[in-house]
Amino acid sequence: MVALLEQLPYLVAGFVFGCGLYGVVTSRHLVHLVACLAVVQSSTYVILVGIGHRKGGQAPVFLDVPVSTPAVDPIVQALMLTDIVVEATVMALLLALALQVHTRAGTMDPDEICRLRG
């Protein structure tokens, strides 16, 4: 149990992932579905920050502290930036698709769209 608590960031990431997935499964509106997908993806941010964390480390910015100060992993933080950009582009594309669905099918409910198409 103690070992599990030490891994809290990973567990939080799993929890956020589960919450987002629950939203995706139960969604009744396409925009809500896209937002839930954003929640799923934000679990990866928690994972990345957790991987890069170092006990007692500060942010990897050495403007006013000596270079030898212990700092957290800068590479995963750069990767997180990529992650955020990808999420933003995915959101934009999915929202555009949702708008098109609304124009063509006249509904935003995923279940109803399935019924329409059979």
Added chain:
Amino acid sequence: MSLRTRFALFFFSLGALGVLYTAAVLDLPRVGHGVGVYAATLLDIAVEETHATDVVTAVTFGYRAIDTLGEELILFAAVIGVSVIMRRHSDERDATERELEQPLMVRPASSESDAVRVLTAALAGISVTFGLYLATHGQVSPGGGFQGGIVLASVPLLVYLAASPERYFRLAPAALLERGEALGILAYLGIGLAGALFGQAFFENVFPLGPRPSSVVSSGMILLLSLATAIAVATAFVYLLTSFVEEALRQRLAR
């Protein structure tokens, strides 16, 4: 599939995933103790080698600059994708364009709330300053081209909320956005190619590093790439916003 079956399937799968995930997490290195060799090396040498005091920016625009090129191309692809998806059929487009050319007086302001209008108008100037600060100081303190570009991209949206759609389109005309996006990506590629032209590797720094790490005009390629990225990101996101704003206007006119 009925809702009940779906829930059963979902919770069964989630439970299975939870068990496997917990088992996997217990096998991972303890949080806060496993710092990679690559990270340790970078923290030792990055400031001296690139003259950037923000190592995250040094990684983004220095050591992994070629990955960031890929990231910019993802953004570019998304812009193309959204404009293709939102494209209207020619007859639809003619109708909306005629409607969009209605005289100014007919159309209402974007927001009917005075509080929203005052607050967004006040925020616009601050956002411009903050966005430029982030884009130009990424090598010194937290920030960089992506962050600065996003903050700058929010300015036209604030103008849209504070004033009217006309002001929005005057501030950010589509022609400017298209050229800005192309310019940003070409500048990024050009800075990368400069390395190759001077006999170094693609995306190797050939620009002067500046006097000392903590000054704003330092870190050579990193500052330039950050600026090019800010232009590309800001124009790309405003272009995406424009697609949605146009759609919102169409819906409002149709009513």
